[in-house]
Amino acid sequence: MNIRTHPTRRITATLVVLAAVALSGCALFVSSYDTTNFEKLTSLKAYHLKFIDDFTEGKGKSFDRSALDKAADVGELKFREAEEYAQGLHDQTRVTGVQNLHGRFTAHCNTLKRSNALFHEEFSKELRAEIGNNYDEAIKGEKVRPGAPGS
């Protein structure tokens, strides 16, 4: 039986090709939900928010450069690991999301290093809310992918 002339097989072959294109790395398509990436983003969010809390003015607190350097190093490693993991999933949208957050963490560390002072309370409250929004957007970016729980 010739695939070119048999109608059912011709339709099937066409659909298989379409499915292959759809599931290949075509730029139109995004990779599926990844539990590990979701967990990495939520873990980074918790670390970053605690970092801001730790380096915000408060009763009995003072600027500690060595503590800042240590927290910055620990964070840097976490972000590098998350970026490497995202790159391994071969989807630029995921890498872009993590790189954005990594850049914010680096910027916040550098702001503290330049000022040699803790964040002011009012500023910190706004910064905390804003970086929280950024993480929520990145986490949502994982949760809207095909195969996400509840999708």
Next chain:
Amino acid sequence: MNIDELLNSIKDQALDSAKKEFKDYLTQAKNEQTAYAKETGEKVEKWVLMYAQKQIDKTELELLLDERRWTTRQHLNTLDIATRSRVQKILNGLIDITLDALIAGIKV
């Protein structure tokens, strides 16, 4: 003090155009359909007022505005993912149902 009172208190005529442009963009953002655009308008207004009332300094205001720019980039990236995921689900669903069920029912 609200944002109009703040803008009216700026008497430098060289800033008239910037004041009008700021007000136009702020109104547009707050009237946008998307919650994100409205929220951005409200946040920028709040931070400018906080600066005017000396609750934050100029550097902090600049940092917060820059922060929002990066959140906006994240938001747009997420919108891109969501849009493409939706299309992908529809197309894959269409192809799967055709391959799995429909072909069997077509008499050829």
